[in-house]
Amino acid sequence: MTSRQPNHKIPETNIKKRIAVITLKSPAHLYHCVPIACELAKNQKFKVDIYTDTEQTAALIKALTEDYNVSCRIQILHPALGNRLLNTLTRHPARAKHIISHNQDKFRHYDCIISPDFYTAPLITTSEKNRPVHVFTFHGAGDRAYGFKQQLCLYDLILVSGPMIKQRLGEEGILDCTHSVETGYPKFDLLHHTAPKKLFSNHRKTVIYAPHFQRKETSWYDWGLEVLEYFYSSRKFNLIFAPHVLLMTKWRRRKSIPKRYYTSPHLHLDFGSSNSIDMTYTQQADIYLGDVSSQVYEFLYHPRPCIFLNTKKVNWRHNPDFTHWQ
Structure with a gap:
């Protein structure tokens, strides 16, 4: 080149x-x-x-x-x-x-x-x-x-x-x-330049789950529905499910998500609104749950706990592609 x-x-x-x-x-x-x-x-x-x-x-x-x-x-x-x-x-x-x-x-x-x-x-x-x-x-x-x-x-x-x-x-x-x-x-x-927005009216801790879209790296296809079910059944946490905007562009992927998750008062699903890309959710959550998305650095504007799902069993230690896990 x-x-x-x-x-x-x-x-x-x-x-x-x-x-x-x-x-x-x-x-x-x-x-x-x-x-x-x-x-x-x-x-x-x-x-x-x-x-x-x-x-x-x-x-x-x-x-x-x-x-x-x-x-x-x-x-x-x-x-x-x-x-x-x-x-x-x-x-x-x-x-x-x-x-x-x-x-x-x-x-x-x-x-x-x-x-x-x-x-x-x-x-x-x-x-x-x-x-x-x-x-x-x-x-x-x-x-x-x-x-x-x-x-x-x-x-x-x-x-x-x-x-x-x-x-x-x-x-x-x-x-x-x-x-x-x-x-x-x-x-x-x-x-x-933007005012904070509040999603939930309860006092639970809020987790944001933000899986990436790349099939070889995302946690969605392996554990995604299990994550949603865990938080649907939880009496302790709210969940914001805001994946990378490219993950749910195909309608059949959205159809795999049970309808009950959409109506839960402590689950919020967003597949591409402005809130999903303007840091509304990363600034509102108490805990970050994800894989390889760079959204984690936006979440860490205010340092808070992060959990990473290594569904591909990646050898991430000392790997520069996974500095955000270290």
Whole structure:
């Protein structure tokens, strides 16, 4: 893979610099880049446009910009007509590469493109002379190897949440071909812009169960229904079942969940509302129960007990992909 060695800066002029923030696929990704967009929009030197791919995500972005009291142009991107028709027929969401390739011309006049997704810099093609500065924000703070792909070398700047992520980037050789800066975790800014919400009216301790979606790593397929049954029968705990938003995208997986769990006063099931992705649940729970999701780091904004389900019998000790278990 060809690496990038940043060698250019945005020149100082009185003309506003144009910044595009692109967040596609999962609405959960917006909270890792839109707070950055909102802070940049407060600066009169920048004009900030935000691009996404669904009405749902656009509405969440609009609400967040209003909380910040800033104005950003929000635009929904679509793939070519043929891909749109195919997506409608198959009921599958548009693929990011089709969206990016169909909208290349929109991105070529920007000075900087910011995204939490791995594919923007590889897919946006421009001449070297007109190439925007590409900034990567991550979309979580997980430890798994998935988050440290070599294609990050195609970005000019990587924003990292802390020294642990930066160290891992160095170990993977990514910092040899690009730059990074520690910024903290942008999503934590939400805690200053949103009011806490209370789910349960009792005095029980609340557990959040947040399994990941990857079949090879999630605890859901092995123990998930047993977990729900345990808490359904419990007289001691409330349970928030808020899995990764991609786990329950297929309806047949939801159908496997007994209806009695939905009506229990001490169980709350959420498969993808804004509450499931904006830290409402991780901040409300007393105990975290999960596997490999990076949500655990959001839960640990206020340190509390964590329990990890090792259903795959992973040798996790001294494994950098499981730092959050150690």
